[in-house]
Amino acid sequence: MIKVENVTFRYDHSGEPALNRINMTIDKGEYIGIVGPNGCGKTTLVQHFNALLYPEDGRVSVDGMNTDDESCVEEIRRRVGMVFQNPDNQIVGMTVEEDIAFGPGNLELPSPEIRQRVDESLARVGLKNHAERQPYTLSGGEKRLVSIAGVLAMKPEYIIFDEPTSYLDPSGRDRILSLIEEINKQGIAIIHITHNMDEIVNAGRVVVMDEGRVVLTGSPKEVFGKVEQMKALKLDIPVVTDLAWRLKQRGEDIRTDILTIDEACLEILDRLKSPHAS
Amino acid sequence: MYNWGQYVPGNSIIHRLDPRIKILSVIVLSVFILKVGVNAGLLLSVFMMAVIFMSRLTFQRVITSLRPFIIFFILLFLLHVLFTAGTPIVRFSFCGLSITHEGLYRGLYITWQFMFLVTGASILTMTTVPSDLISGIEGILKPLRPLGVPTHDIAIMLSLALRFVPTFLGEIDRIKKAQMARGANFKKGKMIKKIKNITSLALPIVLSSFRRAEETATAMEGRGYKRGPRTCLRNLRMSSADYIALVLMVAMMTGIQLMAL
Numbered sequence: 356m357i358k359v360e361n362v363t364f365r366y367d368h369s370g371e372p373a374l375n376r377i378n379m380t381i382d383k384g385e386y387i388g389i390v391g392p393n394g395c396g397k398t399t400l401v402q403h404f405n406a407l408l409y410p411e412d413g414r415v416s417v418d419g420m421n422t423d424d425e426s427c428v429e430e431i432r433r434r435v436g437m438v439f440q441n442p443d444n445q446i447v448g449m450t451v452e453e454d455i456a457f458g459p460g461n462l463e464l465p466s467p468e469i470r471q472r473v474d475e476s477l478a479r480v481g482l483k484n485h486a487e488r489q490p491y492t493l494s495g496g497e498k499r500l501v502s503i504a505g506v507l508a509m510k511p512e513y514i515i516f517d518e519p520t521s522y523l524d525p526s527g528r529d530r531i532l533s534l535i536e537e538i539n540k541q542g543i544a545i546i547h548i549t550h551n552m553d554e555i556v557n558a559g560r561v562v563v564m565d566e567g568r569v570v571l572t573g574s575p576k577e578v579f580g581k582v583e584q585m586k587a588l589k590l591d592i593p594v595v596t597d598l599a600w601r602l603k604q605r606g607e608d609i610r611t612d613i614l615t616i617d618e619a620c621l622e623i624l625d626r627l628k629s630p631h632a633s
Numbered sequence: 634m635y636n637w638g639q640y641v642p643g644n645s646i647i648h649r650l651d652p653r654i655k656i657l658s659v660i661v662l663s664v665f666i667l668k669v670g671v672n673a674g675l676l677l678s679v680f681m682m683a684v685i686f687m688s689r690l691t692f693q694r695v696i697t698s699l700r701p702f703i704i705f706f707i708l709l710f711l712l713h714v715l716f717t718a719g720t721p722i723v724r725f726s727f728c729g730l731s732i733t734h735e736g737l738y739r740g741l742y743i744t745w746q747f748m749f750l751v752t753g754a755s756i757l758t759m760t761t762v763p764s765d766l767i768s769g770i771e772g773i774l775k776p777l778r779p780l781g782v783p784t785h786d787i788a789i790m791l792s793l794a795l796r797f798v799p800t801f802l803g804e805i806d807r808i809k810k811a812q813m814a815r816g817a818n819f820k821k822g823k824m825i826k827k828i829k830n831i832t833s834l835a836l837p838i839v840l841s842s843f844r845r846a847e848e849t850a851t852a853m854e855g856r857g858y859k860r861g862p863r864t865c866l867r868n869l870r871m872s873s874a875d876y877i878a879l880v881l882m883v884a885m886m887t888g889i890q891l892m893a894l
Contacts, residue, residue, distance in 0.1 A: 407855055429857060437855045444848040447789075449764045449796050456866035461857035463864050470866060491799035505856065 357381040357404055357435070357513060357544075361413035364399060373399045375567040376413070383512060386536075386545045388555030388575070391564035392589055397548045398440075400564070401515045404546070405435035418512070433462060436506030437515040442498040443490075451493070451501050452477070452486040458509045469508075476504040480534060496527030503534065513544040520554065552579065552593045556614040563588065580612040595619040638698050638755035640762055647688035647760045651875040652769025655761060658882050659753045665886060666749045671742065673889045678745075680885065681752060688760050698755035699748060706744050713740035765867075767791045772869050785863055793849070801842065808837050 364374040373396045381387055389397050402408040403415045406422040417434055420427035439445045448454025452473050459469045477483050480500040506514055520528040539545045547555055561578040563571035565588050571578050579592045582600045599613045613619045666677055685695055719735030771788040778784050817830050
């Protein structure tokens with residue numbers, strides 16, 4: 356469990372806090388989406404989870420280990436993997452397999468075990484035949500897969516994805532999203548930062564941040580159902596939720612906690628068939 | 634642009650040799666070619682030919698790798714030809730210089746030595762994967778570790794540098810295009826204007842490289858990087874071929890030394 360207690364953090368000592376008394380817990384195997392406008396502190400928050408940043412006030416612990424404790428940092432970083440926004444800067448190896456071997460190498464694992472983990476991770480992300488390629492020859496989507504494989508090779512319990520679909524075309528996006536879901540099904544907790552609400556309609560929980568605070572939290576249905584509040588924060592909501600909400604605004608008696616096209620389809624069909632439809 | 638001595642995939646004996654052996658051999662050969670006489674020089678050149686043959690690199694490729702240095706070779710040759718004292722063959726009355734027997738001989742010999750050096754280095758890089766090259770360097774530096782030489786960190790630094798070369802070339806291209814789209818012209822105009830344009834490229838590139846470095850450092854830390862010992866995917870291990878190569882090198886060099894060729 357990642358436990359965040361009363362965490363405050365400032366980049367600039369006299370400035371506005373980037374994080375303002377944040378409290379949250381993330382359980383093993385959970386899938387949590389974090390959304391919020393640019394500069395609301397999402398990235399700052401998640402960098403506390405693997406001891407890349409330390410709270411100015413309050414505490415963060417991972418499975419009972421405090422991130423302030425120097426002796427635990429290595430194990431915390433193994434348990435909490437992070438896929439950064441720009442994979443270009445995360446890939447440090449000269450070939451794909453060497454990059455994936457970077458993390459396990461830092462754990463000082465023996466070479467045969469590194470080899471095994473590299474092969475496993477490559478297979479998991481579907482890049483088995485690209486082991487010897489050089490990073491600059493990869494497409495954007497492939498680079499992202501390599502950075503995910505590099506994290507998987509650490510055998511983490513939690514993986515943070517910081518806007519994992521930025522710069523990707525639709526097919527690359529789908530590939531990454533289904534991979535994330537697959538990883539979650541294997542019992543690894545996912546912390547998924549995004550601007551695209553459609554990506555996290557299947558998350559177990561959504562956390563909405565604004566100006567360094569958590570302003571809303573709940574299941575996707577609960578959060579996206581609060582359309583006015585989301586709009587006030589200048590955040591998107593899933594397109595179909597917006598559609599339902601607008602229909603309701605026009606006096607149609609329709610549910611507004613609709614998140615997917617399938618749900619919308621059923622609801623609209625239902626309305627069309629029901630006798631009191633106008 | 635990024636072509637000199639680039640790795641040529643292959644599976645020859647030379648490709649498979651331990652990188653430490655290859656690096657040390659190139660160093661030893663380079664030292665020897667500079668200090669030995671013509672006879673031993675010929676012997677070493679024949680040896681180099683044999684290595685090229687065994688590496689299954691085409692001669693054309695090896696010659697191509699000399700191309701960027703051609704001006705340097707010509708200059709080296711001319712300097713020796715024109716400025717060595719001795720028996721003149723041709724005299725240029727207008728400038729008081731002359732081509733001498735000794736000059737011609739020295740010019741040819743020294744140019745040949747330098748061509749040998751470049752060929753040796755490019756065979757090394759053409760038959761060795763960059764990452765093996767780096768583990769080779771790390772392996773050779775290993776004995777210095779007790780003296781406090783951070784060999785692991787040096788290896789990481791080198792591999793990061795190589796890893797980011799294509800990234801930076803791409804970046805330069807991008808920034809150049811962005812400036813061309815806003816009217817900068819890198820091809821036409823006076824020299825001064827051109828230099829000014831190029832300096833206007835430098836600043837954004839330096840800035841972006843700092844940003845990149847910071848992000849990469851954070852990502853490395855996030856992946857558990859710390860200074861000091863770490864392990865690698867592949868460990869260098871000497872095979873029988875490596876020992877044979879080692880013995881061969883030692884024998885040849887002692888032979889040359891003893892016979893004072």
